[in-house]
Amino acid sequence: MRSIHLRLATALACTAICLAATALSSALAGDMVPPEMSNGPRFIESDGAALYRATCQGCHMPHGEGAKGAGMYPALAGNPQVATGAYVADVVLHGRNGMPGFGYPMSDDQVAAVVNYVRTNFGNHASDPLSAADVAKMR
Amino acid sequence: MTNTTNEVDNAPRNSVTTRRQVLTFAGEVGGVAAMYRAMTALGFAAESSYSGPINLQDAPKGSSVLILGAGIAGLVAAYELRRAGYEVTVLEYNRRAGGRAWTIRGGDEYAELGGFGQTCEFDEGLYFNPGPWRIPFHHHAILDYAKRFGVALEPFIQVNYNAYVHGRNAFGGKPQRYRHVQADYQGHVAELLAKAANGHQLDAELSREDRDKLLESLRSWGALDRQFRYATNTNSSDRRGYAVDPGGGLMPDAVPSEPLDRNELLRSRLWRSIAAGAEYEFQSTIFQPVGGMDQIAMAVYRQVKDLVRFNARVTKIDQSDTAVTVTYADAGDVSAQPRLATADWCICTIPLSILSQIEVTAGQPMRDAIHAVPYAAAFKAGLQFKRKFWEQDEHIYGGISYSDLPINRISYPSTGYGQPGKGVVVGSYVFGPNAFEFSAMTPQERLREVLRQGAQIHPQYPDEFENGISVGWHRVPWTNGCYGLWSDQARNAHYKNLCQIDGRLALAGEHASYLPAWQEGAVLSALDVVQRLHARIKSGH
Numbered sequence: 001m002r003s004i005h006l007r008l009a010t011a012l013a014c015t016a017i018c019l020a021a022t023a024l025s026s027a028l029a030g031d032m033v034p035p036e037m038s039n040g041p042r043f044i045e046s047d048g049a050a051l052y053r054a055t056c057q058g059c060h061m062p063h064g065e066g067a068k069g070a071g072m073y074p075a076l077a078g079n080p081q082v083a084t085g086a087y088v089a090d091v092v093l094h095g096r097n098g099m100p101g102f103g104y105p106m107s108d109d110q111v112a113a114v115v116n117y118v119r120t121n122f123g124n125h126a127s128d129p130l131s132a133a134d135v136a137k138m139r
Numbered sequence: 140m141t142n143t144t145n146e147v148d149n150a151p152r153n154s155v156t157t158r159r160q161v162l163t164f165a166g167e168v169g170g171v172a173a174m175y176r177a178m179t180a181l182g183f184a185a186e187s188s189y190s191g192p193i194n195l196q197d198a199p200k201g202s203s204v205l206i207l208g209a210g211i212a213g214l215v216a217a218y219e220l221r222r223a224g225y226e227v228t229v230l231e232y233n234r235r236a237g238g239r240a241w242t243i244r245g246g247d248e249y250a251e252l253g254g255f256g257q258t259c260e261f262d263e264g265l266y267f268n269p270g271p272w273r274i275p276f277h278h279h280a281i282l283d284y285a286k287r288f289g290v291a292l293e294p295f296i297q298v299n300y301n302a303y304v305h306g307r308n309a310f311g312g313k314p315q316r317y318r319h320v321q322a323d324y325q326g327h328v329a330e331l332l333a334k335a336a337n338g339h340q341l342d343a344e345l346s347r348e349d350r351d352k353l354l355e356s357l358r359s360w361g362a363l364d365r366q367f368r369y370a371t372n373t374n375s376s377d378r379r380g381y382a383v384d385p386g387g388g389l390m391p392d393a394v395p396s397e398p399l400d401r402n403e404l405l406r407s408r409l410w411r412s413i414a415a416g417a418e419y420e421f422q423s424t425i426f427q428p429v430g431g432m433d434q435i436a437m438a439v440y441r442q443v444k445d446l447v448r449f450n451a452r453v454t455k456i457d458q459s460d461t462a463v464t465v466t467y468a469d470a471g472d473v474s475a476q477p478r479l480a481t482a483d484w485c486i487c488t489i490p491l492s493i494l495s496q497i498e499v500t501a502g503q504p505m506r507d508a509i510h511a512v513p514y515a516a517a518f519k520a521g522l523q524f525k526r527k528f529w530e531q532d533e534h535i536y537g538g539i540s541y542s543d544l545p546i547n548r549i550s551y552p553s554t555g556y557g558q559p560g561k562g563v564v565v566g567s568y569v570f571g572p573n574a575f576e577f578s579a580m581t582p583q584e585r586l587r588e589v590l591r592q593g594a595q596i597h598p599q600y601p602d603e604f605e606n607g608i609s610v611g612w613h614r615v616p617w618t619n620g621c622y623g624l625w626s627d628q629a630r631n632a633h634y635k636n637l638c639q640i641d642g643r644l645a646l647a648g649e650h651a652s653y654l655p656a657w658q659e660g661a662v663l664s665a666l667d668v669v670q671r672l673h674a675r676i677k678s679g680h
Binding site: 032034035037038039040041042043044053054055056057058059061062067068069070071072073095097098099100101105 | 232252253452453470489490491492493495496497510512513514515516543545571572573575576578579580584587588591611613614615616617618619620624
């Protein structure tokens with residue numbers, strides 16, 4: 001049983017690797033636009049979607065669906081707490097439990113942009129955007 | 140303390156004010172003494188307090204301890220408590236022991252949060268340590284467990300003078316040899332200081348005799364010539380290497396090499412990467428276990444194997460005046476019936492990032508502490524290449540090349556030198572914003588980007604790459620992050636409360652230590668807590 005599983009897994013893995021190798025070599029040949037990445041201790045991205053991809057997405061996942069393992073990451077999609085802009089901004093600035101705060105690596109503009117993005121995507125429909133000035137007051 | 144942005148090994152860049160920023164600031168404004176005081180206050184320069192094996196004895200007959208987590212802290216606690224005579228049970232979420240002392244080898248499967256799966260395709264004998272990968276000589280406790288259980292160690296090459304330092308805007312983006320940057324930076328600084336001393340600009344600071352001694356030392360330290368110049372000659376080439384190396388017989392005469400231009404070198408900022416190996420945490424000798432970092436944890440695990448229950452996801456930790464009751468369920472099965480484990484005492488080593496989401500019966504101070512520690516982001520990638528081009532083409536045997544690209548560094552295997560066949564390098568190891576960015580990508584996107592960037596340092600990458608695996612620590616299902624990121628404010632407010640025994644519950648792990656992210660911190664924390672718990676039990680309180 002174990003060996004069958006192993007063989008199957010190996011076959012699947014080989015397929016995946018061949019696909020990966022093809023994609024990787026074409027990427028290295030230069031036909032791909034490299035993603036925007038930061039340079040130094042602060043985030044370089046400026047619009048909300050890019051900031052979400054760079055920061056939140058690692059844990060809260062590409063569609064704000066969250067994740068579960070030994071612990072969990074809360075979903076941002078359809079999360080009633082997201083309705084309160086000040087709450088989201090506070091969590092982004094100062095962190096919560098194991099989540100680090102982003103007050104240092106993000107400017108007021110960046111915090112406002114990513115908070116507004118989360119609050120108007122993933123099925124969230126906030127109509128009261130935060131401004132950078134609002135964020136500045138919460139630092 | 141280095142003021143760097145690209146060599147941040149265990150101090151992350153994303154907290155409000157990182158320890159290292161505080162120290163850098165203290166060093167800049169107050170000199171070394173102020174920095175040392177600051178370091179001591181932050182617990183960073185403390186000596187390891189390990190003073191040899193502990194020997195607990197005479198546990199009250201029938202008394203039991205439940206340990207949560209079979210990482211290095213939990214394993215050490217289990218080993219020492221059983222030796223003392225306790226009845227010990229260990230619950231572990233994973234299907235293996237070791238926790239973050241983790242080595243990935245060919246055939247291993249790793250599913251990260253979000254459902255992204257990877258299968259490691261490395262050849263037999265090759266491996267990648269996504270977590271800890273080196274052990275300083277002064278981490279006495281973890282080294283002692285390695286010694287007691289016969290785990291072979293070998294040197295981890297931290298500083299390799301023939302590796303590269305690379306900056307996107309430094310020297311036209313061409314990687315420079317560490318040796319050249321190190322020797323030339325030191326040589327140029329020595330020459331400038333000698334000029335100032337010879338020009339009587341330091342006379343207010345130095346007596347004539349002291350000035351002469353300084354000049355003599357600068358000549359030695361900076362490889363200056365008789366005129367106190369750092370120039371193209373054998374003095375400098377004995378440090379930075381020759382344009383044509385000395386040979387034998389009728390081979391061409393040796394030709395000295397030309398130092399890098401001083402001002403261009405200063406502007407390049409490549410000097411940021413040459414201080415890491417001088418730090419206490421990374422000084423020679425620094426070790427790795429032969430065959431992978433999990434070897435020490437595995438050796439302790441073999442001692443307590445019969446005590447460990449795998450696949451156990453803890454959902455609740457409750458205690459009364461007489462017992463601790465832990466609720467857990469099958470980790471792979473959401474509909475599994477919860478099960479209970481009870482014991483007289485409990486040592487919990489679950490990372491705070493997870494523990495803060497579990498219902499815990501404890502006093503407010505401990506509960507506040509559990510919720511006070513954010514977890515650092517870190518990212519590592521392991522890449523298998525068809526041949527060891529770094530050795531064969533570039534004469535780089537182990538060590539680390541540094542870059543200001545998001546990959547931050549490339550580390551070459553500190554083992555198996557000169558052996559034919561394939562090799563695995565660490566293609567990226569980074570904290571801070573880049574770690575978040577890499578973690579947020581799919582495993583395939585990460586590899587693509589790690590390869591694209593690494594090819595700027597090693598053009599052999601596209602032809603030689605075979606396969607790779609990456610770990611973004613915030614997507615690791617059992618840690619939700621890399622390690623406890625204590626700010627000094629949080630430490631002042633909560634650290635002691637985290638470490639105090641609360642009723643029948645005590646915590647241990649790297650997060651309950653002054654050596655965050657290091658296995659030594661986890662081991663010292665475990666040793667400290669089992670001794671305190673044993674003393675309390677023996678005293679009958």
